[in-house]
Amino acid sequence: MNLFRTPFFLPKFYPSLLWRVPTENKELYLTFDDGPMNGPTEFVLEELKKVKAKATFFCIGDNVSKHPDVFQKVIAQGHSAGNHTFNHLKGWSTSLEKYLNNIAQCETHIQSQLPVTGYQPLETGNQKPVTKFFRPPYGRITNAQIKALKYQYQI
Template structure:
């Protein structure tokens, strides 16, 4: 199956990154990447509202520029937002200077619509190099994940995605 939990060694190798939040409560921290996109983002917002749930949306700057009204809906609904670069760059294949500039470009776009946004960052594809971490860690809390649903996989049905996500989930 395409669903998995983050290998235990990654948080140990990269302790400056946030992989999960320790809690004794039955809490799940839901995150959604790559928006805002008309249609899918609004579907997620409506579903979260149905269950009175909150999430954090890691947004691509170019998508914010193209769809500011959808970005505003995320904010108006009280959800957190985070930076996901302006052009969804792969950290491993991008120079540190270009990568950091792309993060800053996204921050500028976010600030046009939401001046007091949280300083959260998620690297696209979860790929980020040590030098990029060093440049970003003082300004951003770098958020990873501990369950990857593989919902982007065309071979995975929505039902299998849900079942696997529930099976792999735990508080935090």
């Protein structure tokens, strides 16, 4: 398992993206990328259960297709799911059309596995609750991709 920290200067270049959730409480938001997978995702779920913690899992659509049972465990245990593209594409080296189609393909697979209620909303200050999350693989996303996605997703 790798731990990554966002370079301190990136939020200044992309202020419209979600970097922190305003809160008056001491809270820690846990996120996990690239699942669901047999083994690693199940291990994380067991550890989260031990400490009664919730997390957001940014899922690759192809992995949702391959491991729907693991994805169902994520949702059944009350965690949130987010879109991480269908094939873990690098935004900087992928055309806008191909990138958006890949995200839509992932969304279709995620939605097909969710209960009727869909995603749990995230309260972001005074803004309207956002019901869908997207995290770009490798953190690589172009301004054109952000512009195309920002009305459908919290990035």
